[in-house]
Amino acid sequence: MSALEIQHVCKDFGSTQVLKDVSLAIDSGEFLILVGPSGCGKSTLMNAIAGLEPVTSGEIHIGGEEITWRTPAERDIAMVFQSYALYPSMTVRQNIAFGLEMRKVPKAEREAAVERVADLLQISNLLERKPSQLSGGQRQRVAMGRALAREPQIYLFDEPLSNLDAKLRVEMRTEIKKLHQRLGTTIVYVTHDQIEAMTLADCIAVMRDGRILQLGSPDEIYNDPVDIFVAGFMGSPSMNFIAATLEGEAGDYRLRVATPGADDLVLPWPISRETDALADQVGRSLVLGLRPEHFTEEDARLGERAEGTPLAATVSVAEPTGADILLRLPLGEGEITARVDPHCRVTPGERIALRVDMRRAVLFDAASERRLA
Amino acid sequence: MDNVIRRQTPMARLLRVLVYAALGVAALFYLLPLAVMVLTSFKPLDEITAGTLLTLPENPTLAPWVKAWGEACTGMRCEGMGGYFWNSFAIVIPAVAISTLLGALNGYALTKWRFKGAELLFALMLFGCFIPFQVILLPMAQTLGWLGLSSSRAGLILVHVIFGVAFTTLFFRNFYVSIPDELVSAAKLDGAGFFRIFRRILLPVSTPIIVVSVIWQFTQIWNDFLFGVAFSGHDTQPVTVALNNLVNTSTGVKEYNVDMAAAMIAALPTLVVYVLAGKYFVRGLTAGSVKG
Numbered sequence: 001m002s003a004l005e006i007q008h009v010c011k012d013f014g015s016t017q018v019l020k021d022v023s024l025a026i027d028s029g030e031f032l033i034l035v036g037p038s039g040c041g042k043s044t045l046m047n048a049i050a051g052l053e054p055v056t057s058g059e060i061h062i063g064g065e066e067i068t069w070r071t072p073a074e075r076d077i078a079m080v081f082q083s084y085a086l087y088p089s090m091t092v093r094q095n096i097a098f099g100l101e102m103r104k105v106p107k108a109e110r111e112a113a114v115e116r117v118a119d120l121l122q123i124s125n126l127l128e129r130k131p132s133q134l135s136g137g138q139r140q141r142v143a144m145g146r147a148l149a150r151e152p153q154i155y156l157f158d159e160p161l162s163n164l165d166a167k168l169r170v171e172m173r174t175e176i177k178k179l180h181q182r183l184g185t186t187i188v189y190v191t192h193d194q195i196e197a198m199t200l201a202d203c204i205a206v207m208r209d210g211r212i213l214q215l216g217s218p219d220e221i222y223n224d225p226v227d228i229f230v231a232g233f234m235g236s237p238s239m240n241f242i243a244a245t246l247e248g249e250a251g252d253y254r255l256r257v258a259t260p261g262a263d264d265l266v267l268p269w270p271i272s273r274e275t276d277a278l279a280d281q282v283g284r285s286l287v288l289g290l291r292p293e294h295f296t297e298e299d300a301r302l303g304e305r306a307e308g309t310p311l312a313a314t315v316s317v318a319e320p321t322g323a324d325i326l327l328r329l330p331l332g333e334g335e336i337t338a339r340v341d342p343h344c345r346v347t348p349g350e351r352i353a354l355r356v357d358m359r360r361a362v363l364f365d366a367a368s369e370r371r372l373a
Numbered sequence: 374m375d376n377v378i379r380r381q382t383p384m385a386r387l388l389r390v391l392v393y394a395a396l397g398v399a400a401l402f403y404l405l406p407l408a409v410m411v412l413t414s415f416k417p418l419d420e421i422t423a424g425t426l427l428t429l430p431e432n433p434t435l436a437p438w439v440k441a442w443g444e445a446c447t448g449m450r451c452e453g454m455g456g457y458f459w460n461s462f463a464i465v466i467p468a469v470a471i472s473t474l475l476g477a478l479n480g481y482a483l484t485k486w487r488f489k490g491a492e493l494l495f496a497l498m499l500f501g502c503f504i505p506f507q508v509i510l511l512p513m514a515q516t517l518g519w520l521g522l523s524s525s526r527a528g529l530i531l532v533h534v535i536f537g538v539a540f541t542t543l544f545f546r547n548f549y550v551s552i553p554d555e556l557v558s559a560a561k562l563d564g565a566g567f568f569r570i571f572r573r574i575l576l577p578v579s580t581p582i583i584v585v586s587v588i589w590q591f592t593q594i595w596n597d598f599l600f601g602v603a604f605s606g607h608d609t610q611p612v613t614v615a616l617n618n619l620v621n622t623s624t625g626v627k628e629y630n631v632d633m634a635a636a637m638i639a640a641l642p643t644l645v646v647y648v649l650a651g652k653y654f655v656r657g658l659t660a661g662s663v664k665g
Contacts, residue, residue: 052558073564085555089577098573102564146559 002061003028003186004049004154009058011044011210018044020210022058026203029184035197036207037233042190045207046158049188051075063153073102078147079156082163084139086131092142093127099150117145120179137168144179157189161196173199194234198222206230223360228369231289231362237326240336243366244288246281253278255288255363257332265332267309270359275373281365286372289362292326295338298353308355315346327352414438414633421629437630441638445631447618454635457615461595461642464526464611468533469590475534476541476586477579481571483542484549485557495546501539506599517604524606532604533594540593541586548582549575584653592643612639 002025011019018041026032034042047053049060051072060068067075078099086095093114100110118124121141131139140160147155157176161169177200180187191197197204198218205215206229214226225231231239244255244267253269267288269278299306313329320326320342327338327346338354346352363373409426414437416430443453482488483495513532514523522528552575560570601611610618616639620632647654 050558050562052561072558072561077562079559079562081555081559083553083555085553085559087556087560087574089574098560098565099563102569146563150563 002026003030003063004032004188005061006045006049007059007061009045009048009060010056011041011048011053012056018210019048019055022210022212024205024212024215026186026188028186031180031187031189031200031202033197033201033204034188034190034207035192035194035204035233037192040207041210042192042207043158046079046156046188046190049154050077050079050156076152077154077156078150078152079158080143080147080160082159084131084143084163086139086142086146088131091128091130092123092134092145095131095142096127096145096149099146103150113149117148120148121145136164137172140164140168140172144176148179148183153186155185155187157187159191160189162191162193176200195236198234204234206233225289225362226371228287228289228364231364231371235291237292237337237339239362240290240292240331241364242288242290242332242334242336243285244332245283245285246278246363248282250274250279253282255286257288259330259332265311267311267356267358267361269361269363269373273359273361273373277372278363281372285366287364287366287369289364290336290356291360292337292339294357294360295336295340296355296357297340297344298355306355308357311354311356312351313354314351315348317348318346329354410633410637413630414637416630418626418628418630437628437634438638440628441619441631441635445619445628445635446622446624447615448622454612454615454619454638457610457612458638460526460605460609460615461611461613464529464533464601464609465591465594468530468537468594469587471530472534472537472541472590473583473586475538476543477545477576477583478571479538479542480545480547480549481575483546484552485554485570485575486567495542498539498542501536502543506536510599510603514603524604524609526605526609529600529604529609529611532600533590533597536600537590537593540589544582544586544589545579548579552578581653581656584650588646588650588654591646595643615639 005025007023009019009022010017022041022045024032034045036042044053048055051067051070051074055068058068059066062075062077086092087098090098096114096117097110100113105113114127115124118127121144123138123141123145126134126138126142131142134142140163143160160176161172164172173196179185180200189196189200198221201218203215204218204221205212206221207213208229214221214230216224221230222234225234228241232241242257244257246269247254247256247266248269251271251274253274255267255269257265257267259265295311296308298310311331313331315327315329316335317328318325319328322342324339324342325344325346327340328335329338329352330336340346340354344352362371364370365372412427412430413421415433415435416424417432417434417436420428420431441453442455442458444451445453447454447457479498483491517523517528517531520528520531522531556574557570560574565573595611596613597611598613598617601614602617605611605614616635619635
């Protein structure tokens with residue numbers, strides 16, 4: 001039985017369709033992340049699950065029960081809001097206990113629940129304060145505490161970390177992950193931050209224009225994207241897209257990358273990655289997708305044992321990040337980003353020998369932007 | 374102004390003096406009528422006829438105030454302003470309380486429970502702020518007659534509530550617009566309903582706008598003369614009507630000192646309310662215009 005199941009949900013605001021036939025299901029204890037650019041419908045979907053926005057059509061089930069037309073209070077869910085939405089006139093203790101009070105939980109039990117979540121989130125010393133006396137990170141904890149106190153079937157997180165500074169965001173991200181591992185709660189989490197999505201999720205739904213483009217594990221989404229949008233959205237720096245023409249035949253496909261003012265670059269397509277779809281694509285221009293980390297600098301010590309297809313390019317910009325160096329290199333008609341070892345000494349204008357791991361490359365149709373191989 | 378750094382030339386200093394002088398003159402000009410009223414109300418009658426308006430009382434006396442409060446004639450009766458003063462309170466307090474509460478509920482419903490046509494409804498309600506009082510005198514008299522509330526205190530309270538709701542709704546609507554909707558969403562998920570959210574979440578943060586609404590309504594209703602004279606009975610006349618009757622009573626000598634004392638009595642409550650809550654008034658009016 002799924003903890004949450006969404007079936008063919010549509011939502012219109014006037015004549016604009018915000019959600020177009022969205023379906024998904026997650027199991028109890030799963031961490032689902034809805035990710036996508038602004039206006040993709042992820043927050044609307046969240047509000048539909050919460051019952052804050054009625055859907056136009058479709059059904060929503062929680063724990064096997066249909067709850068499409070129930071009020072938010074009747075759905076056994078709790079939500080953490082982007083702005084935290086702490087009740088300003090109440091103390092932290094009252095904030096956490098409010099949901100229980102509304103559900104007529106006896107006072108002793110309420111107190112016990114407050115103590116429990118305060119311990120869990122290390123906010124026991126803040127219980128008598130008002131929200132205005134808390135820092136951003138503390139407010140965030142209290143907002144989570146308010147959700148945790150009720151122990152609902154599903155937790156909804158609506159971009160909970162976007163109001164925190166960068167350092168705190170990473171800390172709270174780890175904390176949310178720990179909390180999920182410890183409590184085994186079912187979580188639906190909305191974010192536009194693909195790193196949050198990759199680090200937290202058991203399951204990611206990438207959304208765009210009111211549709212779910214791909215639903216899968218972080219590994220699937222990252223390494224096996226269904227189209228150019230998903231491939232480009234996940235990963236930072238994002239995937240390089242290179243215009244290329246397919247040549248050859250089954251067992252010997254090659255990609256020709258035209259480079260203005262220089263010889264064409266020819267990259268062999270690995271046999272292990274061949275699909276039937278490729279036969280129809282010979283002679284057509286396609287889009288080759290290579291992530292920055294698929295490039296490595298040539299290591300002379302490896303000699304013959306070096307793997308990958310050799311490639312040389314002139315460095316236009318080198319950006320050291322500490323952990324590695326991001327190189328901008330002209331390739332084909334555009335520029336690509338390669339992530340190389342920080343010990344690699346390069347200066348702009350210098351020519352560098354690289355290796356590219358074609359076994360991890362992906363190939364898209366240029367017109368439909370769908371994945372081919 | 375003081376964060377602008379300028380060299381203090383003699384010319385600049387002279388200009389500054391001129392500015393303050395002009396401001397001082399303007400302030401004096403506006404305070405003069407009040408000063409005349411206060412001075413006159415403490416003078417015996419013979420000093421008023423002998424001296425000028427601005428001479429200080431030689432023998433200050435409270436007699437005009439005592440007479441205005443308890444003995445002066447307002448039309449046929451000679452019982453002073455006291456009874457009417459309390460009449461006004463009996464009208465103003467319920468009218469202010471009811472119109473403020475209704476305005477708060479309206480503002481809450483219009484902003485946090487948006488329904489189709491909410492904006493249109495609000496725009497229509499705003500018309501109420503611009504209708505001249507005189508226009509509705511006759512229809513309102515007829516309505517009060519149908520309701521059996523003619524010449525009653527309840528009828529006058531009803532009229533003031535109806536007129537006040539347009540303003541109080543405007544105040545509360547604009548205040549609640551600046552309160553995040555997510556607070557209401559969170560409370561809905563926590564299981565609170567319409568009135569519970571209003572009472573537990575929004576009302577506790579509404580103090581500044583409640584103060585604005587109370588001051589505004591108190592001043593409007595206390596100072597009202599037209600509805601008071603049109604819709605009240607003999608026993609329920611507000612203090613403004615009594616003041617008019619007192620000043621217009623034409624029997625005997627014109628007692629300017631008593632008139633002035635009566636006018637001061639009629640004006641005091643609104644002044645007191647403003648002095649006590651004035652800083653909240655300004656704060657409430659600007660609330661929401663600046664974030665944080």
